[in-house]
Amino acid sequence: MSELEPIAIVGGGAWGLSTALHLHQSGYTNITVFETADSIPSRYSAAYDLNKIVRAEYEESFYTDLSLQAIEAWKDPLFGPYYHETGYIVATSGSAPAKAKKSLETALASVSKHPVFAPGIQALDSSDGFKKYAWQITGPLKGFTGYHNRLAGYAHSANALKGIFLHCATLGIKFVLGKTAGTVTELVYTGQGASRKCTGIRTADDKVHPATKTILASGAWTASLLPSLGNFVTARSWSVAHVQLTEQECDYLRGIPVINVRDLGFFFEPDPATRLFKLCPLGAGFSNTDAEGTSIPPMVRKPQPQDFIPAEDEIKLRKLLQETFPWMADRPFVDKKLCWFADTSDSEYCIDFVPESNKSVIVLSGDSGHGFKMMPIFGKWVVELLENGEQKVDRWRWKTEDERGKDWGDGVSWRIGKGRELSELIDEARRGSLNARL
Template sequence: MALSKHSSIVIIGAGTFGISTAFHLAKRDYTNIICIDRHPWPSPDSAGYDLNKIIRTEYEEELYTELALEALRAWRQPMWDGIFHETGRITTTSGDPEAAKNLKESYENLQRAGAAASIEFVEGKKQIVKFCPQLAGASGLDEWKGLWNSEAGWAHARKALEKMASESEKMGVRFVSGPEGTMTGLELDATNMLLGIRVASGDIIKADRYILSTGAASPGLLPDILSTQLWSKCWTLAHIELTDEEIEQWKGIPVVDNMELGFTFEPDPETKLMKICNAFPGYQCRQGEYTDPETGKKTIFSVPRYASDHPEDGIPAEAAEGIERFIAAVMPQFSGRPLIQARVCWCTDSPDSHYLIDRHPQHPSLLLATGDSGHAFKMLPIIGNYIADALEGSEQGLKKEWRYGGRKEVRNVTRPGTEVKDLRSVLGIQDVGDMSKL
């Protein structure tokens, strides 16, 4: 059936990709849009359900440099007043040659895009403190070198998702949560034709078009095609609490990001919390299992162990130590403070860090929109426009870099280290079994 403005469209997942897509489809006057998720919007399982997310333009890939510059222009629109904070960003390495190469390529891409005027090279404590005087007491900055970019900053991620979802609802998008909104699989007929989306209530949701934007949950929902194409991983974050005086002192600092240690943001005056993330290659949770019915080949893959289901998990001790190392190097005056609201944040990586936005290889009415690879949220204001293009069959959204299959592994140097441990193992959870050795 040809797509029309009255076609029924079901978006699965109320996170960054899903909410942005709902918003942009509604802006295009589509009148029959449902967005489902097991949680009310915005989904707490989404990587975007967070206090801060970095908004940056530095990419070693030209495609994402252009997209990030487009997104930055969108973030500056009145819709995002009070949500986007253009504080600037200091991005550095402590000496990793691959990280230094990444920063150099990012700068050159911005040069080619005519957007390098906002960039300055920084090296050592003196130059870094020039852009962030609050780091004057730091003891670990002398080995840092990298880029200062005034055209960067951060967004209050949860508020941004709430804003876009609320605007989508006003335009007629219907959000469904609970068992009625929890996808469990595809409903197929005897000829393998897609009939609808099965949900936990036992119902089947039928539509003219479907968009799967389920982030880290995607491999588990479509294991036949995604368990070998995407890798769900989580990263860790925590916060420290500041006094009113400290909040005033640290107000407006740039994002401080060291590719080997981690990053932090200015404190949030509402909660008095300052978010800090350590840098490492992520954790996995290899509890997913799929057996090909034709070949009998078994695939063991990572599936999310969401903080919403396991709030008691917190973060592994080694991750807390990584966050404490960052504090000791960058903000030693805060050393020893309790880490508050520590949790994991799930994303799903593609082999080459490109998004996966393409039609399902067997079901043309189902569009895949996932594979965020840890750099999707900054595109929130615009990514739904590209997904809407893909739904309409436009090459603007069906980019060759985003196609399903045929990806070659490319190391993401923004994630130091190579060993991706099993989350359950480092938490000391006993149900790991032999899967952690695979």
Template sequence: MTPPVLTPKSSILIIGAGTWGCSAALHLARRGYENVHVLDPFDVPSPIGAGNDVNKIMEHKEIKESHKDARSVAFATCTRAALKGWKTDPVFSPFFHETGFIVSGSTSEIIEHIKENEIDPLQGDFVSLETAEDFRKTMPPGVLTGQFPGWKGWFSQKDAGWIHARKAMVSAYTEAKRLGVKFTTGTPNGKVVALIYKNGDVTGTQTADGTIHRADYTILAAGAGSDQLLDFKKQLRPTAWTLSHIPMTPEEAQKYRNLPVLFNVSKGFFMEPDEDKHELKICDEHPGYCNFVTDSQNAGEVRSVPFAKNQIPLEAEARTRSFLRETMPHLADRPFSFARICWDADTVDRAFLIDRHPEYSSLVVAVGGSGNGAMQMPSIGGFIADALEGKLQEELRTVVRWRPGIAIDRDWKSTQNRFGGSDKLMDFQDVKENEWTSIANGESKL
């Protein structure tokens, strides 16, 4: 079926009001599309969306000449455009904090991996950190009190820092609404339960209240939930990570302002406290968790199915506190005030998936953030709009295309070249009911 001619008056339906959905809605409205409608089962910001977070890392670096390949060039193109948006777009610029970024490791294997893949002495402004005192000097006195056993790192202060993801997403949503985008959120009205097909094409969606939403074009941008609506032929694997917050006094929060991001490739990372609640967010680093269940409706296939939970496994809490003992031991035993699991969708090669569907010409897929989606918020919607209009630049198109061929023999338990913990992908099915934190009123089990 040949899709309708795309015009400013074409009806465009976006499934998902998260980071990429809101960005796509904003860019389409800015391009003059007058009939854009976004559906999501939750109000913005979604409590299960990866972008509903106080902070995310934003880092852009040019590629080492020895490591230039199609995927790395495409990713650099995306992050370069995102950085420009974070610095110049008034919808997003208030939420970018260019405080710098420290990448580090604490085993010889990881340190060599960083040197080989991350650091180019001919580019950037990297400063080598060789001792615990070197690390301490990157922050105000009394912040980094740990011994940093075996740590080596590199500090860059340019084009890197953190973003307030939640506020940026709400800003994009607010501006898109101002420009005329319609949002239907909440369950059942905004919860898409099925795509609608007619004459071999997608012609809209059905929501949980039974409403059929017809559209000339549909954009599927539902993050980790996308593969519940479409067969991605193993291209997506919903994967979760773990985060927690530590409460701080207003005085402490002021002392910790404008800190560079401290990221250990196999231990974890943190950045400055949230300015509203005065909470310090810490993430333990690991290859991720899946929730593998048997899909009885699909020949017994095993797949990872996302779920929401404002707790983390006790093993994740233990990893977090171990990271703190090496960096900020004065905070290592402080009770957590909040924790949750955070879902994203991994592609096989961790490149994004943004393309017209090869069988359904009116359907655009915009998924596969692979742990790097939130930082793309200012510009990713423009690339999604380009894919809809059929003018995505070649260096991107060949990398982010629909590519089930590389997923045929996919190893669902691949670490995807991530490190930390036991250096294995973990399964929430292996976490017993009593092996989760129980965080309420600032109390945790450890």
């Protein structure tokens, strides 16, 4: 395609912005990003958050090597302001199930032999060992084992979205925002059979925007626009909670590494601007499955599932704090929410042309909770797909198998437990509220 032809990107989250940036860097000049939110960072993006882990521990070299490339790109002046290489502690508690312990052992074996990581890996098997790298820990750490990895940390995700958005805007990349003008309601096709092709998009204000290529990067909501994607990509959510700290407490915890306890959850150093200490429990996640077996985030929330986290997750986080920072363990959780991802059964991304679109539609999906770290380099993979005319990486191709209804809790090593439905959680929250009033 000509570099002057129009490209529409649906979604202004981490992958959509990265794609816009790399397309521009590759010479494409007619790029428009459509985003439902009225500002970026978009509250609909999974990256609308304080921070995300940036690490390269994987059980195979493919994603390890890509993550190392991403970490180097995070140190570029454009992305560097949002990256914090605080180090990374991975652990299991004394009561961790066998699956969590095996996942940790596999990750440690992988990084211990890797030439880039090996010099900065330290195995930890005592509370004193952990406190060498996080001296602020006052909890007992009963039965904790793990390791410290120097080459890892986190990125301030919402700030990264805002910064890259502003940079893209200065380059002349166009943005259409808002619930009417920026919400894409339909892909517009012409032709039939082999000649069928997407020629643009329709937005909620009933305007049609011509596009030679349409790139779908709308995360967990993509299947609402492209139903066939829901056969192998499901919207899944995980809990997020925060503790509000004082300025002194925030300073006390400054510089702690990211700590990820595989059977409980993980946390980051506090955010200095808001003084919020973010925690996330680990598990198999929560879905919102419809009658056809497709999960899409709820469009109408009654009651708002963003205003609570399940009781089972709060228990995990309380235990995590009791073992690490017991002085915080009974503090109220604030800004509780469910964060939605586009998830796949094997945690593989989907970066490919949509079948029967005559290569006019590209879908970027399946971040599976490990996509944000790739933001600085992700867009170059989309450029390669465009210029190659096909996806050469087998694992990122469109899947033809219908995987709806599959139990994905057991399919990925780091996911402990069984997945559940959002409706169950809402019912439990209602009953809990009623019992509290009685």
